[in-house]
Amino acid sequence: MSNSTDAGTGRFGPLPDRPGKIIAIHLSYASRADQRGRRPAAPSYFFKPSSSVAASGDTIERPAGTELLAFEGEIALVIGAPARRVPLADAWNHVDAVTAADDFGLYDLRANDKGSNVRSKGGDGYTPIGPVLIDARAVDPAALRLRTWVNGVLAQEDTTAGLLFPLAQLVADLSQHFTLETGDVILTGTPAGSSVVVPGDVVEVEVDAPATGLTSGRLVTAVTQGAIPFDQTLGSLPAVDDTQRAEAWGSRAAAGLPDADETAEFAPPAPAGGDSAAVPAARAPLSPELREKLLRVPVAGLSGQLRKRGLNNVTIDGVRPIHPGTKIVGTAKTLRFVPGREDLFVSHGGGYNAQKRVFDAVDEGEIIVIEARGETGSGTLGDILALRAKARGAAGIVTDGGIRDFDAVAAIGIPVFSSGAHPAVLGRKHVPWDYDVTIACGGTTVQPGDILVGDTDGVIVLPPEIAAEIADAALAQEDEDAWVADQVAAGHPVDGLFPMNPEWRGRYDAWRQTRS
Incomplete structure (x- = not known):
């Protein structure tokens, strides 16, 4: 050249x-x-x-x-x-x-x-x-x-x-x-x-x-x-x-937008990010058909199917239901707390802050998911907010922090997964910062509109784009596992049966033919 x-x-x-x-x-x-x-x-x-x-x-x-x-x-x-x-x-x-x-x-x-x-x-x-x-x-x-x-x-x-x-x-x-x-x-x-x-x-x-x-x-x-x-x-x-708009134009001023502190009394600054840091736009609602399937399949089964597709970091760890046997299915409505700092709590913690706004904005079928960094030294919600979430039709609440008014929240009846109880108010450890953003809850990234499923085993995050595929595969696996359990209960050894070798796979396929 x-x-x-x-x-x-x-x-x-x-x-x-x-x-x-x-x-x-x-x-x-x-x-x-x-x-x-x-x-x-x-x-x-x-x-x-x-x-x-x-x-x-x-x-x-x-x-x-x-x-x-x-x-x-x-x-x-x-x-x-x-x-x-x-x-x-x-x-x-x-x-x-x-x-x-x-x-x-x-x-x-x-x-x-x-x-x-x-x-x-x-x-x-x-x-x-x-x-x-x-x-x-x-x-x-x-x-x-x-x-x-x-x-x-x-x-x-x-x-x-x-x-x-x-x-x-x-x-x-x-x-x-x-x-x-x-x-x-x-x-x-x-x-x-x-x-x-x-x-x-x-x-x-x-x-x-x-x-x-x-x-x-x-x-x-x-x-x-x-x-x-x-x-x-x-x-x-x-x-x-x-x-x-601010990122596309290069700044809020270039986009003709007012400064962030002029848009709302307690509005936090927009999170900074690179070209790959955007939060997804609103996703389609969870269909009744898919919701029904996800209610039938255990979280463990969903976890297995996600793992087969290379998705391992999808469990919200360290949270348990306050009502034993609870099952939740819904789409994520996210809320982020940042570590407590006195001056920031003065500017962001009082009034109609991000925590109160998200509980007023949650829609029917959504799950409020709270990032509290696994810090359990204060409550991230109490009975009044739990009551508001129930009145709005929320499908549940998941927080990797603590809950105040634990017994009162439990009595309200809304499904809640948390890291436990704590009597202290929010400002002891947290500042409510923003909502409808990508967060980390229980060590897992959660984006607005992600599908959450929870049971006694824990809470798992499903990317909406593959949720239907995962649900169908998990239900099929549940049928297979139930058949294997029947064979074990009948006295067959697990060797060659779990997982199935070709001989057992043939027997299972033949049994399925009789059921179709």
């Missing part, structure tokens, strides 16, 4: 062919990480489809019914020689070229992607690349500059000296896990300054090496308005809130 080449302006811009893989990093520039409020200790990645590649001069469509299409100017690396477990010192030798890219994202779809960004960043035209490839051997990877303009106004400017992870490190790191093949593209992250664009805007991105004068030229993308809305029957729909 020559020092600067334009390999064409076809379907894949200057790339010699359709890339086999496009790998993008979540956070890589210090300026962006500081804007997000966290600096990752190691890079994390997501894939983009090659069908998202576009050339300079192409347009990008903002879908009908959406508002938060954001640009992210980036440096793209084009792999020239296959790389598998390459050392850091040799990694740059596997890069053929660098050029400009724009990692467009639709924040309206970001919440439900949980870091994968499949829909929010995978749309057609969401990865413009080019227009000119710069020979990687002709530049210092630590001395590249990235700039982005919107309608001719400079919006982003940073250099690779500001990266948290050097470009060569990304190549070496990824090659530990899979082969980087010739033509693969690595998008190396965006600095601060990313923001929202609207139909009619024109975004330009350029990568250059100021010391040599080599440049990618300006990658030009015009934003147009789409006319076809998303089909509401097929999947999760666009959903935005002020947190998404």
Whole structure:
């Protein structure tokens, strides 16, 4: 490859062919990480489809019914020689070229992607690349500059000296896990300054090496308005809130939002996060059919099926029902307490705080799930709030903290799983901070809308997307286990029967045929 080449302006811009893989990093520039409020200790990645590649001069469509299409100017690396477990010192030798890219994202779809960004960043035209490839051997990877303009106004400017992870490190790191093949593209992250664009805007991105004068030229993308809305029957729909708006625009001020302390007397600051830290939008209600199935299957059976699918960290540990034999099924309504601090309790603990708001907002069939960090040295609710939850039709309450007024709460009759009783009030150990956010309860991550099932064995969290599959599989396993139990009760040894060998499996299948 020559020092600067334009390999064409076809379907894949200057790339010699359709890339086999496009790998993008979540956070890589210090300026962006500081804007997000966290600096990752190691890079994390997501894939983009090659069908998202576009050339300079192409347009990008903002879908009908959406508002938060954001640009992210980036440096793209084009792999020239296959790389598998390459050392850091040799990694740059596997890069053929660098050029400009724009990692467009639709924040309206970001919440439900949980870091994968499949829909929010995978749309057609969401990865413009080019227009000119710069020979990687002709530049210092630590001395590249990235700039982005919107309608001719400079919006982003940073250099690779500001990266948290050097470009060569990304190549070496990824090659530990899979082969980087010739033509693969690595998008190396965006600095601060990313923001929202609207139909009619024109975004330009350029990568250059100021010391040599080599440049990618300006990658030009015009934003147009789409006319076809998303089909509401097929999947999760666009959903935005002020947190998404602030992150898409870059700040609350840029989004035209008031400061957080102006929106509500006791509203906490929005939780900071990286590109994968979003809370999912509201999920579909739990259907009566699925609820009935989950009421029939024990938590242990659900745990076994989740484990078969690689999900092990799904149990809320350390909680027990205050009514023996209780079974609960419902969707999570989350509440987060932070460790007690006197000044924060003054600002967030009194009045109509997050704890009171969530008990007023819980809907029928929801389970209030409380993050108390396993701290049992005070109560996280008492009889008045339990009574309010019951009146609202809540399916139950799960807290990894303590309960005040234990006997009175038990008498109210609402199912409660807790870590035990404690007489102290909330402010001794906790500050009610926020609700409807991702939390950790009993050592397990719980997101709003997750499905919870609890019985005497404990409480388990089901991702809604696979809950029906898990329920059906667990019920089938229960039938099988019941048949095995009958055989053991009849005097058969467990060897070969539990688990079943081919002979016993044949007998069981034959028995099932007689039942169908």
